[in-house]
Amino acid sequence: MASLDAVMDSKDRSKAEPAAKPQAAGVGTGTLAVHAGEARQKGGDAVTDAIYCTSTYTFTDTQSVIDFIEQGHAREEYGRYGNPGEKVVEKKLAALEGAESAVLFSSGMAALVGVLMAKLGQGDNVVFTDECYHRSRQFCREHLSRFGVETITVKTGDYDAVQAAITPSTRMLISESPTNPHQSCIDLEKFAEIGRKNGVETLIDATLATPYNLRPIEAGVDYVLHSCTKYLGGHNDLLAGSVAGSEDQLAQVRELRGIMGAINQPHAMYLLQRGLKTFELRMQRHNENGLAVARFLEEHPRVEKVYYPGLESHRDHAQAKKYMRGFGGLVTFLVKDADWRATADVVDRSKLCRIAPSLGGVESLIEQPLVMSYYQRTPEERKAFGIPDNMIRLACGIEDSADLIADLEQALRA
Ligand SMILES: *Cc1c(COP(=O)(O)O)cnc(C)c1O
Numbered sequence: 001m002a003s004l005d006a007v008m009d010s011k012d013r014s015k016a017e018p019a020a021k022p023q024a025a026g027v028g029t030g031t032l033a034v035h036a037g038e039a040r041q042k043g044g045d046a047v048t049d050a051i052y053c054t055s056t057y058t059f060t061d062t063q064s065v066i067d068f069i070e071q072g073h074a075r076e077e078y079g080r081y082g083n084p085g086e087k088v089v090e091k092k093l094a095a096l097e098g099a100e101s102a103v104l105f106s107s108g109m110a111a112l113v114g115v116l117m118a119k120l121g122q123g124d125n126v127v128f129t130d131e132c133y134h135r136s137r138q139f140c141r142e143h144l145s146r147f148g149v150e151t152i153t154v155k156t157g158d159y160d161a162v163q164a165a166i167t168p169s170t171r172m173l174i175s176e177s178p179t180n181p182h183q184s185c186i187d188l189e190k191f192a193e194i195g196r197k198n199g200v201e202t203l204i205d206a207t208l209a210t211p212y213n214l215r216p217i218e219a220g221v222d223y224v225l226h227s228c229t230k231y232l233g234g235h236n237d238l239l240a241g242s243v244a245g246s247e248d249q250l251a252q253v254r255e256l257r258g259i260m261g262a263i264n265q266p267h268a269m270y271l272l273q274r275g276l277k278t279f280e281l282r283m284q285r286h287n288e289n290g291l292a293v294a295r296f297l298e299e300h301p302r303v304e305k306v307y308y309p310g311l312e313s314h315r316d317h318a319q320a321k322k323y324m325r326g327f328g329g330l331v332t333f334l335v336k337d338a339d340w341r342a343t344a345d346v347v348d349r350s351k352l353c354r355i356a357p358s359l360g361g362v363e364s365l366i367e368q369p370l371v372m373s374y375y376q377r378t379p380e381e382r383k384a385f386g387i388p389d390n391m392i393r394l395a396c397g398i399e400d401s402a403d404l405i406a407d408l409e410q411a412l413r414a
Helices: 029-035 062-071 084-097 108-119 134-147 159-165 188-198 247-260 266-277 279-299 317-323 340-349 379-385 401-411
Strands: 009-012 039-041 101-105 125-129 150-154 170-176 201-205 223-227 241-245 303-307 330-335 365-367 391-395
Touching (some): 029 084, 084 241, 108 170, 108 201, 125 134, 125 159, 150 159, 170 188, 279 303, 340 391
Parallel strands (some): 009 039, 170 201
Antiparallel strands (some): 101 241, 223 241
């Protein structure tokens, strides 16, 4: 078990560039969220990190350029290859995840596209579970296919189907846990084991869970992907994405990012670092609110069904209990005997929850998947995705649960 010394950079970095530090185990999430990846003594002797608004970095003379190239000194070179703030956040995310390394991208989708483009080539295939984020599936179906990469889709939670789908050309198994919006939970050890047995890398998009609630790396999964836009940033004020894993396995991903340029602006990295400081506190509140709201909705006469992994009634509750510390702030539910318009009325009557896509921020957000994400799909397609007209997705923020419940109570009054 590493100590705090392994997490914090104890050298005086006020005059030098930060250096990579190993991840920590044995230090609490709250402490890691505040301190991991950060220098103890910073530029200007400030307690917070500076935002370096610069596109490029200067060298003192030609010899220092040559030394940098020949000896690979840890310093910045050009903004597309990263910036000091981003490196701090990458180290913090790796520490939170219990991973060796993390690579930040400009959005969750940029991270997913980056991993797939770095890892897959012509003739390869990738196995996806069917409840994955619709844009992830769209990228595979419409774009990866153009490069001769085949996508095989299997039913979420069907491990025999995952095993059966693997061919000698399979390079990666990808799933989400919990999935969005049905909140199916994966048996991570089983998933990782199938990958290992077949020599295929595994990736879990754990955006809905976060490293506070789910530990895919500890369960043997190779890569963990997050849309940092959600809980990690936590304030509905930035877009970013990350993928964590081993240094070796991520080397190609990091290199491709430097070429494709899906990097983060220094201001966004400052916001993400600041958001992460309160990560544990926010997650505890999201978990409390999610569970309280899910329990309230489950008892409500106008609610047909609630999808929340913390409820005993959820199909994957046993899986969720085995792997999750809490169950997050996202609650999906069906309004009883309601057509799409009566369901929209419930959304429109909410006074506290704002109508918007996304989740994981301090403000509660509400949406009807039929309208927000699947409006242009045919009824048959929506049925295939499992999106009924009377479905509502509520992303609980960190308000008081009593106020959220009171708001839903009045919104559900017909
Ligand atoms: C939002 C989301 C993404 C995409 O992330 P962006 O930051 O919006 O690009 C991917 N996966 C899941 C599970 C998400 O919720």
